[in-house]
Amino acid sequence: MNAGTIGEDALIRRLAKLLPGRADVVAGIGDDCAVVRTGRRDAFDLLLKSDPVIEGVHFTQTAPAEAIGHKALGRVLSDIAAMGGEPLWGLIDLVAPASVPVKRLEGIYRGLATLARRQGVAIVGGDTSRGKTLEIHVFAVGRIPRGRAVLRSGGKPGDVLYVTGSLGGSGQERHLRFEPRLAEGQWLAAGKWATAMMDVSDGLATDLRRLTAACGTGAVIEAARIPISTVAKRLKDRRTPLEHALSDGEDFELLFTVSLRKAAAFETAWRRQFRLACNRIGELTEKSGRLELETRGIRRVLKVRGYEHFT
Amino acid sequence: MNAGTIGEDALIRRLAKLLPGRADVVAGIGDDCAVVRTGRRDAFDLLLKSDPVIEGVHFTQTAPAEAIGHKALGRVLSDIAAMGGEPLWGLIDLVAPASVPVKRLEGIYRGLATLARRQGVAIVGGDTSRGKTLEIHVFAVGRIPRGRAVLRSGGKPGDVLYVTGSLGGSGQERHLRFEPRLAEGQWLAAGKWATAMMDVSDGLATDLRRLTAACGTGAVIEAARIPISTVAKRLKDRRTPLEHALSDGEDFELLFTVSLRKAAAFETAWRRQFRLACNRIGELTEKSGRLELETRGIRRVLKVRGYEHFT
Numbered sequence: 277m278n279a280g281t282i283g284e285d286a287l288i289r290r291l292a293k294l295l296p297g298r299a300d301v302v303a304g305i306g307d308d309c310a311v312v313r314t315g316r317r318d319a320f321d322l323l324l325k326s327d328p329v330i331e332g333v334h335f336t337q338t339a340p341a342e343a344i345g346h347k348a349l350g351r352v353l354s355d356i357a358a359m360g361g362e363p364l365w366g367l368i369d370l371v372a373p374a375s376v377p378v379k380r381l382e383g384i385y386r387g388l389a390t391l392a393r394r395q396g397v398a399i400v401g402g403d404t405s406r407g408k409t410l411e412i413h414v415f416a417v418g419r420i421p422r423g424r425a426v427l428r429s430g431g432k433p434g435d436v437l438y439v440t441g442s443l444g445g446s447g448q449e450r451h452l453r454f455e456p457r458l459a460e461g462q463w464l465a466a467g468k469w470a471t472a473m474m475d476v477s478d479g480l481a482t483d484l485r486r487l488t489a490a491c492g493t494g495a496v497i498e499a500a501r502i503p504i505s506t507v508a509k510r511l512k513d514r515r516t517p518l519e520h521a522l523s524d525g526e527d528f529e530l531l532f533t534v535s536l537r538k539a540a541a542f543e544t545a546w547r548r549q550f551r552l553a554c555n556r557i558g559e560l561t562e563k564s565g566r567l568e569l570e571t572r573g574i575r576r577v578l579k580v581r582g583y584e585h586f587t
Numbered sequence: 588m589n590a591g592t593i594g595e596d597a598l599i600r601r602l603a604k605l606l607p608g609r610a611d612v613v614a615g616i617g618d619d620c621a622v623v624r625t626g627r628r629d630a631f632d633l634l635l636k637s638d639p640v641i642e643g644v645h646f647t648q649t650a651p652a653e654a655i656g657h658k659a660l661g662r663v664l665s666d667i668a669a670m671g672g673e674p675l676w677g678l679i680d681l682v683a684p685a686s687v688p689v690k691r692l693e694g695i696y697r698g699l700a701t702l703a704r705r706q707g708v709a710i711v712g713g714d715t716s717r718g719k720t721l722e723i724h725v726f727a728v729g730r731i732p733r734g735r736a737v738l739r740s741g742g743k744p745g746d747v748l749y750v751t752g753s754l755g756g757s758g759q760e761r762h763l764r765f766e767p768r769l770a771e772g773q774w775l776a777a778g779k780w781a782t783a784m785m786d787v788s789d790g791l792a793t794d795l796r797r798l799t800a801a802c803g804t805g806a807v808i809e810a811a812r813i814p815i816s817t818v819a820k821r822l823k824d825r826r827t828p829l830e831h832a833l834s835d836g837e838d839f840e841l842l843f844t845v846s847l848r849k850a851a852a853f854e855t856a857w858r859r860q861f862r863l864a865c866n867r868i869g870e871l872t873e874k875s876g877r878l879e880l881e882t883r884g885i886r887r888v889l890k891v892r893g894y895e896h897f898t
Contacts, residue, residue, distance in 0.1 A: 279692065280685025284715055290689065291681075291715075294696045298675070298709035310711035312676050314633075314730070319626055326637075326678040327714050364609070365623050365853050367637040369680075369724050370602075374591025378598065381590060385605045398609035400621035403638050404595055404602075408719050413680050415637050415726035419625070 303427055306490070308358040308474050309418070311425045321425055323361040323418035327351045331410040337451065341383025342390070343452035346389060349388045350414040351477070353395060354455035354528040358475040359425045360465020361418035363395055363458065368402035369413035376410060384412060395458060426465050426532070428490035431472035433562040435533035437495060440554050443480055443529065444508030444521035451526035461530060463549060469542050473532035479525040481578055485567060487531060497558035503551035522578075533560060614738055617801070619669040619785050620729070622736045629799070634672040634729035638662045642721040646763065652694025653701070654763035659723040660699045662788070664706060664767035665839040669786040671776020672729035674706055678723035679713035687721055695723060706769060737776050737843070739801035739883055742783035744873040746844035748806060751865050754791055754840065755819030755832035762837035772841060774860060780853050784843035790836040790887055796878060799843060805877035808869035811833045815821060833889075842870060 279287060292305045302311040302321060309323040329335055329348045349366065356363045366389070372381060392399055398415070440457055457475070464470040472491055476483050480502070488495045499518055504528075508520040515523075534542045539556070546554050558570070567578040590598060592603070603616045613622035613632060620634040640646055640659045660677065667674045679699070703710055708727070709871060751768055766787070775781040783802055787794050790811070799806045810829055816838075819831040828832075845853045848869070858867050878889040 277689045278685060279683045279687045279717070281651045282689050287689065287715055291692060291696045294693065295701045295710035296700055296704045298707070301709050301711050304711045310676065310678065312711060314625065315630055318629055323712060324676060324678055324728065326680050326712065326724070328680050328682065328716055330682065330716055330718050333716060364748060365612070365620070365621065365635060367635055367726060369637050369639050371639065371641065371722065374589060376590045378593050378601065379588060382605065383600060385602045389607055391603045393607045396609070398612050399606035400615045400623060401633060401637065402599055402613050405639055405641055405644060406590070407641050407644065407722070411682065411718070413724045415678060417635065417728065568741045577589065
């Protein structure tokens with residue numbers, strides 16, 4: 277068996293089993309970020325996250341340099357947002373063929389620095405190595421008031437499912453231009469609105485499966501409520517706009533749950549706070565592991581899958 | 588100009604200029620680890636470090652899997668050791684071609700986990716992506732009592748230069764088998780022995796140049812005092828054992844300075860504490876930027892260079 281046949285999630289589960297933990301790890305492999313606890317009296321928990329962007333996988337050779345840098349840092353900040361955290365420091369491992377122009381690398385770092393500056397993140401180190409493919413690996417550390425990180429696992433049957441912004445069509449440059457939802461994530465955590473949260477990076481269908489697996493629940497989502505991006509609506513290919521919204525990936529929106537009794541108050545509070553759309557798309561159910569899509573009152577098992585590496 | 592013609596150190600300087608900082612960064616790009624400060628009353632500073640191992644650069648296709656994992660984590664722990672710190676948590680970004688057997692990846696993670704367990708490090712997250720080349724990027728967080736990190740820049744003219752263990756011949760599998768000098772680094776920091784410290788990863792000549800540049804000093808080292816590894820002594824090629832010791836790189840020993848007035852007490856204390864050799868190899872001088880090698884009483888400018896990526 278090789279990395280290609282086993283698939284990403286199964287590979288991670290198998291490798292994760294081998295790795296040691298510590299008593300100060302609040303949440304390890306399997307959430308958007310790891311949550312670790314420092315000293316006994318410290319006011320904050322730390323959030324740790326790493327993610328690469330790789331030429332030919334996450335961007336093409338013709339992608340604008342600044343956009344690549346923006347995406348490289350933005351992906352990691354999106355994960356910190358999905359815990360409700362505040363990003364602080366980052367490191368960058370650059371892998372580059374000797375033939376890459378220094379100007380292109382400077383463009384990538386400039387794009388990364390612009391986002392870092394806007395979000396108050398310091399880039400404090402890293403490494404440069406030569407390699408066959410251009411890659412930018414970003415490691416970031418964030419913080420959140422102790423015990424307040426929003427995990428994927430906190431949702432209960434009956435909790436209402438929400439998603440920010442709109443989904444689908446990331447292939448059309450959207451995946452290079454997104455804004456990590458840091459202010460929204462922090463507000464959702466600080467107000468104790470979200471019971472579970474993650475970012476949508478591999479497509480709503482795949483990521484909702486991960487969220488419900490962590491909660492030990494099922495979910496039903498309503499087709500008419502899924503916010504489909506304008507770009508996805510205009511795509512002319514064999515897949516419907518809804519299929520794009522369910523499976524394209526790289527939306528970097530927040531997917532989260534709010535308990536039913538708070539849902540109305542939450543929706544009012546959100547509208548007061550943000551211009552960004554936040555759509556109620558369904559709810560968690562007791563049918564563990566079962567994802568359903570409701571179309572004109574009829575529920576069917578959701579089969580569309582999002583992006584998985586290796587397979 | 589491309590990444591290959593500019594050289595690693597110049598590339599890093601150029602990219603680093605673009606990147607934003609924060610007030611809580613004690614030491615950023617240019618030391619073995621970044622040092623960052625968390626809350627005002629926290630007892631510890633944090634140490635952040637990332638480093639990759641890449642097939643064809645840091646290991647060959649025939650290298651044993653466990654040794655690759657050991658090296659991947661060991662390199663980063665060596666940098667935490669070089670600040671005097673205690674490693675706590677790590678993340679791993681794995682890049683692998685789909686054709687890599689899962690068993691080989693498990694071997695790599697097993698090697699990494701063995702070292703992590705021995706040093707009390709938890710592996711708390713990461714990412715897996717497909718790519719052309721097998722790479723393991725490790726990101727680690729360590730801690731050190733507040734204000735106690737040993738920087739590269741603390742040495743003064745007259746300070747005595749020491750190196751642990753022996754140098755040279757890393758190409759002969761030594762680069763896969765080293766032990767990061769964590770206990771030694773922590774002891775050197777806790778006892779306030781070391782005024783400046785770094786690990787020897789790119790060869791003594793190159794790394795000493797970096798240490799003196801950070802201190803704003805020069806240095807003189809004595810040829811007869813350089814500890815040459817048994818492996819390097821036995822090598823039969825165009826370079827002398829001394830040249831190997833000065834330039835092979837990947838020794839992962841500690842290079843540090845102790846003030847002259849403490850040197851005798853330090854040497855006695857070290858021998859009481861450790862079996863590992865620690866050799867006095869020279870001293871820092873006032874001639875900023877000048878490295879000299881003394882052979883049988885005659886000083887010459889040191890020209891041997893270590894390993895640089897890209898060039």
